[in-house]
Amino acid sequence: MKKLLRNTLRSSWFQRAVGVLAAEYLRLVWRTSTFTFDPPEVYERVEPQLPAIFAFWHGQHFLTPFIKNQDKASYQAKVLISRHRDGEFNAIAAERLGIGTIRGSGDHGGAFHRKGGVGAFKEMVRALQAGCNVALTADVPKRSRVAGLGIIMLARESGRPIMPFAMATSRFVRLKNWDRTTINLPFGRGALVGIKEIHVPADADAAMMETLRQELEDTLNEATRRAYAQLGCPGPEDA
Numbered sequence: 001m002k003k004l005l006r007n008t009l010r011s012s013w014f015q016r017a018v019g020v021l022a023a024e025y026l027r028l029v030w031r032t033s034t035f036t037f038d039p040p041e042v043y044e045r046v047e048p049q050l051p052a053i054f055a056f057w058h059g060q061h062f063l064t065p066f067i068k069n070q071d072k073a074s075y076q077a078k079v080l081i082s083r084h085r086d087g088e089f090n091a092i093a094a095e096r097l098g099i100g101t102i103r104g105s106g107d108h109g110g111a112f113h114r115k116g117g118v119g120a121f122k123e124m125v126r127a128l129q130a131g132c133n134v135a136l137t138a139d140v141p142k143r144s145r146v147a148g149l150g151i152i153m154l155a156r157e158s159g160r161p162i163m164p165f166a167m168a169t170s171r172f173v174r175l176k177n178w179d180r181t182t183i184n185l186p187f188g189r190g191a192l193v194g195i196k197e198i199h200v201p202a203d204a205d206a207a208m209m210e211t212l213r214q215e216l217e218d219t220l221n222e223a224t225r226r227a228y229a230q231l232g233c234p235g236p237e238d239a
Contacts, residue, residue, distance in 0.1 A: 019092025035190040054135040059179030065097040080136035147217035155200035165194040168227035180236035
C-alpha cells in the first residue's frame with residue numbers, strides 16, 4: 001500500500017493534475033479578492049527598473065504569479081523552484097499561470113552544487129540579461145524569514161535591482177510548519193506591498209553584502225507586517 005501511494009505521488013499524471021488544480025484554485029483566489037497596493041503607484045515606480053529580481057518569503061508566495069501587471073511583456077518572469085519532487089507541483093502550477101521556471105537550489109551552502117545551484121544561478125543571470133524578470137524566495141532553506149546571500153549575489157552579478165514585496169489576503173489558513181505556510185482563500189480582501197528596491201554594487205565586498213542582506217531581510221519583514229496590518233490580520237510572525 002505504501003509503495004502504491006509513493007508511486008502515485010511520483011507519477012507524472014498525478015503531479016500534473018495537482019499542479020493544474022492548484023493553478024486554477026489560485027486564479028480563483030486572485031479573481032475573487034479585491035487588492036489594494038502600497039504604495040498606490042507601485043507599478044509606475046517598478047516598471048522603469050525592469051527586469052528585476054522579485055523577492056518574497058517562503059510560505060507567503062502562492063499568489064506571487066499575479067504580481068505581473070496584466071500581460072505586459074515587461075513583466076515576463078521566471079521563478080526558481082527546487083528540484084525536489086514536491087517542486088514538480090509548483091513548477092506545473094507556475095507554468096500554467098504563465099510563469100517560466102528555473103529548476104535548482106537557492107541555497108549557497110554545502111548542497112549548492114548537488115542541488116543544481118550553480119546551473120540555476122547562471123540561468124537566472126542569463127534570464128535577467130535577456131530582459132526577463134526573476135522571482136525567488138529569499139529565505140535560507142528551513143530558516144523562516146532569514147534572508148540568504150544567494151539573492152544578493154545574483155543582484156551583484158546581474159546588476160539588476162531586488163524588488164522585495166509581500167502579498168496577503170484577509171482570508172487564509174496558516175499551517176504550523178517551519179515557514180508558517182499561508183494558504184490564501186477566495187472571496188476576501190488582499191494587499192500587495194512593495195516598499196523599496198535594493199541595489200547591489202558590482203564591487204560590493206563581504207561587509208557590504210552582509211549589510212544589504214540584512215536590509216533585504218528587514219524590508220521583507222516590514223512589507224509582510226504592513227500587508228497583514230492593512231487587512232487587520234495577524235502576520236506569520238504572530239502565529
